[in-house]
Amino acid sequence: MGVSYIPVCRLGEIAAGELKPIEIGDRQLLLVQVDGGYAAFARECPHEAADLATGVVEGSRVRCANHGYCFDLTTGECQLPKGGPPLTTLPVEVRGEEICIKLEW
Ligand code: FES
8 A cells, every 4th residue: 555645735825714726637626724734625516516616614614605515624524414425535634844635545
């Protein structure tokens, strides 16, 4: 099993509450500060594919602006409505001055 860390942003380049667009390959993601750390997740809402960059971060979850579905930013669980489609999330780790996506295979 291998681990890769992909730097996507430097510390200080993302403001509190900002949904920062990032890309890994052809995947469109968003990066956000949450609970003193960072979370990364798919930019496309798993409900009907709205752009979550227009969503609202509320504590440790994001609410889609389209139909109001809410997703936990660390687990991806759909909290509202319960049992809704999960959001794809990726592990984030700070290494030195860089915020990295951690990929394991
Ligand atoms: S498209 Fe996001 S809640 Fe419907």
